[in-house]
Structures are given as C-alpha cells and as structure tokens.
Amino acid sequence: MPPLLEVQNLQTHFGTLDGVVRAVEGVSFHIDAGETVAVVGESGCGKSVTAMSIMRLIQTPPGKIAGKILFQGRDLLELTEPEMQAIRGKDISMVFQEPMTSLNPVLTVGRQIGETVMLHEGLSAKDAEQRAIEMLTLVGIPAPARRVREYPHQLSGGMRQRVMIAMALACSPQLLVADEPTTALDVTIQAQILELMRDLKTRVGAAIMLITHDLGVVAEMAQRVVVMYAGRKVEEGSVEDIFLHPLHPYTRGLMGAMPKLGSSLTTTGRTKLTEIEGQVPSLRKPIIGCAFAGRCPEVTDVCRRMAPAIEEKAPAHWVACHYAARAMAAA
C-alpha cells in the first residue's frame, strides 16, 4: 500500500529583495496512515515552511514550491486552488503554534468549528453548531453548549488550543499537521494537550505530522522522527533509532542534554533541544559541502567540499553524513 503522504524532493524557495531564501532544499519523507511522524530541528531550519508547503499555504510568489507532494497518490502541487480547498480542513488539517492569535477574534468558537463541517460536509448552520458542541465535548471543554456561543478572548490559551484541535478534527481528517502545538503553552497545559492529542489519535485514527522543538514530546508521541537542518533532512529513523543510535552529529548534538539510553523514552521530564555551538548557515546562499560542517565537532576536509548524500545505513534509518558508518560502529 502506498503511504498516505509522500513528500519527494520538496524545494521551497522565497524570492526576497536580497536574494533567494532556500527555506527547504530537497526534503523527502513519507507518513503512513495512522502514523505519527515527528519533525525536529532548531528554529529556522524549515519545519514550518515544509508544513505550509504541504498545505499549499505558501504565497506564490514570493514563494516557489518544487518537487512532489503525493497525498493518497495525488500530487497536491498539481491541484487547482478549489481542489486544494476541498482537501484543506477535510483530508488534511492543521494546528498552529500560536493559540492566542490563530482563532478569529470576531467570530464565535462555534461558528469557527462549525464552518469546517458546513464547508466540507454541507451541514446546516444548526447541525454545524451541534457538531461544534460535540467536538468541544470531545476535546474536554466544560459547558460546551455555552462555550460555542463565546468568543476566543473569553478562553484561556490552553482552551483555545483545544478549540483549534476540535476545529482541525471536526471532519475526521486523514492527516493532522501540528506545528509546535504546545510550544506556546504552560508546561502543565502542554501535558494535557499532548494527552488529548494521543487520545484523539487513537479514536479518530488520523496520521500526525508533529513538528516540535521538544524531544520529550517526540519520545511520548511519535513512531518515527525526521531531523531537519538548514532546510534539509539530515536523519530519519524510528524513535528508538534516533534516541538510542543517532548517526548524525547534529542529531547527537540535539540529544546532548537527554539522559542516555532507554530511560529517555519513559522519562516524563521534557528536554528542549540543546544549544549547539555556532551559527546556522545562511539560507540565502547555496551551501557547498555538508550544511552542518561549520558547527560539526567531527568535521573534516571532505565535509567542507562535498555534500553527503542521504543513505539508508540501517533498515529504515537514513542519514546524510560521510562518517555515519563510523558512528554505527561506535554505537
């Protein structure tokens, strides 16, 4: 069976006044039905742009998207805007990082959730409100019949993110793209939202593309991990592979502060991606050699001259590093 989503050699560039920003440069990965795939990497490495490209929410121009985004076998990049509108919110929906600003302040919560089902399932306004109440119940908002009539400013940040999730799941999508859904929330609320997403995932059966900074979240939620750096995929593997046998020095850098071995998978303490020495390279210039060479503790001349190809070093464990074999031997 073909995967639910297959991204092939995605390139998203932005034309700006001082040159082309190569935000995503040849990223490929896939997500199977019902699977949760985490996308991790430092800020600015192209995670959001990848997500927005899949949703086709990048403004073109200044943006320019190339490659293939196959969803259920159809290339989303080939679809017309109306065809894409029929997919957004129905087959693929998205939850954003900023719950405080992502809801429309002048429309009621019920209206905003109901709109999705009115659009995609042709429900009447009355039935849509009923569905909105059901969705609010599902995401654990108390007194949903009253809340549907309220406006976003009457809700807390955690509540708003629940509303966003309710909205995203209202049409039972096949794929939920969640772009740092908990980053803006308090730690206790973060745990609740994650719990909710895990619970709903088993009920709705949606696949999740989970973008996060937070390795604790990855360990709790995902089956597979895609590690991105400077608009490229540098490593991909199962959660166990990535946590226990990271092959790319960048991935190892990210894991730096994590407690070693299996304990990391069960620990509930969250760990942010650790700071790695040095600067992320500019995306405005083509990068020669390995994108991580400037910061890599194990860098050699080869790295500076030649970009490593991404290769499957172990079953379903991909890495783009000239010295992956050495890392494997050490692991």
Next chain:
Amino acid sequence: MFAYTVRRVIATIPVMAVVALFVFSLLYIAPGDPAAIIAGDQATPEDVERIRESLGLDRPFLLRFTEWLFRVLQGDLGVSIFTNLPVSHMIQQRLEPTFSLMALTLVIALSFAIPMGVLAAWKQGTWIDRLVMVFAVMGFSVPVFVVGYVLAYTFALQLDWFPVQGYSPLANGFGGWLSNLMLPAIALGSAFIALIARITRATMLEVLSQDYVRTARAKGVGQRSVLFVHALKNAAVPIITIIGIGFAALIGGAVVTESVFAIPGVGRLVVDAILRRDYPVIQGVVLMFSFTYVIVNLIVDLLYTVFDPRIRY
C-alpha cells in the same frame, strides 16, 4: 447593551450643550455690533435699533442663552429675520432633499469603496491595487464642486443621461428621485469613496497578515469568504470610525453640492441665510447639522460593539 446605549446617549448631552453654546455665540463671535452686521450697510439707525431689540441684545448674555435653549428644547428655533417664518418650519421643508442626498451618497460610497479597498488589499502591488490608489488620491484631491461641474457637463449636458439640476421628491416616484440625485451623490461621494477605500485597503492589509486568516485558509475557506467574512469583519472598526469622522466633511460637501446642482435642501437654505445674515436660520441649521453629527457618532459607537465582541459595554 441597553445600559451601554443609555450611557452613550447621556454622554452626548454635554457635547450637545457645548455645541448649543457655540451656536448661540455665533452672533457674538463675529466682530463688530451684531445688530449692525445683520442690518447691513444700507440700514438706518432705526433699523439697527429694531433688530437689536428683536434679538434681545440689550439683556444679559446668560439670561438670553438660557431662554433660547429652553425654546430650542421645545423645538422652537426662532423666527427668520428675512422671511418672518419659524426657522424649524423652514428647515423641515428642506430636510428631505438633504437627507436623500446624504443617504444615497453613503450607500453609493460604501458599496463602491469597501469592495475597492478589499480588492486592492488582496491584489496588493498589482495594477488593480495601483488603479484603486490612483483613484483614491484623485478623489481626495479634486474638490466637490469641480467633480460636480465635470459630471454635470458630461453626463447631463453632453450625454443627457441625467437632469442637469433640481430635485424631485420621493413622493413623485423613485425613478425621478434617483436620476436627479445620482450625479450630486457621485460628486459628493467621490472624496468619501477615496477616504473609505484607502482605510479599507490599509486595514485589510494588516488583517490579512494575521494568523487567524491563515487558520481560515487552512480550513479550506474560499478566497471570497476569507476576504469578506474572516478579514473584513476584523477591519470593520477602523472603517466605521472613518465613516463617522468623514461624516463632518460629508455635511460640508452637501452644502456645496446643493449649490452646484440647485437642490433645494438645508445646505442651500444656510448659504442663502449666510448671504442675508439671517442669524436665527444659520443657528438653526448649524444646530441641526451638529445634532446629526452627534447622532451619527453615537450610532458609530454602538456599531463597534456589534462588530467587535472584545469591546466591552
């Protein structure tokens, strides 16, 4: 909501009081002896004295103001020096053309300006945007009477599509009413359209970059609904504000427009009154226009709460 409305209405009382005081003082702010000014250059001393008495100028200011205010509150705006008719009666007879002109102007202005502004914001940087902006700058910089004469010359005199001037009451048929008012309303509305189109464009540009617009798109909402439902409702408050502020200019413009197109409205009445120095009529009209302006801004205040639930009563 009701309590808020009552509070807003009460808040207009001091404003109206200041307006009334100003309107009453008009006569005295003008330099020189008001009685002599009213009587004009050719008046005999007896004429001046008669006018002085009829205006009650020999009695204390505050006493006269209080008396005048009480009469105004009862709907008595005094008697015209020129025609000897009650001012309230004279204004009443002229209200329909003026309110018709303003209403039609508002309808035309809003139904053109808002789509224009929205379109320009959506197509930012394209020739559509530039066209709208050029129009907005022009509409704003060409005076009402110039637009009026150009329109009258082209569409009335040359093409004969509309009457050149005059007014036909609504009671005599909608068609005649509309064709008489069409050119004046467009002339009066051009600056207003420009103003509203600009503010709509600017506000929409800001709103369209907000996260919730992205959310709407991510839900599969179509372009039209994104623009006119999700975005425009958020842009409503600045647009309504500018409509309220611009209403003052609309009143001033109406006076000019009525002169250009010979519409027998309140504007013409006040122009004639100024030429004849008919102070009671001037006072009455200014008071009426001020009152209208205060009411319009009261409505604007109440509309805020309709469009933005975050604005608390």
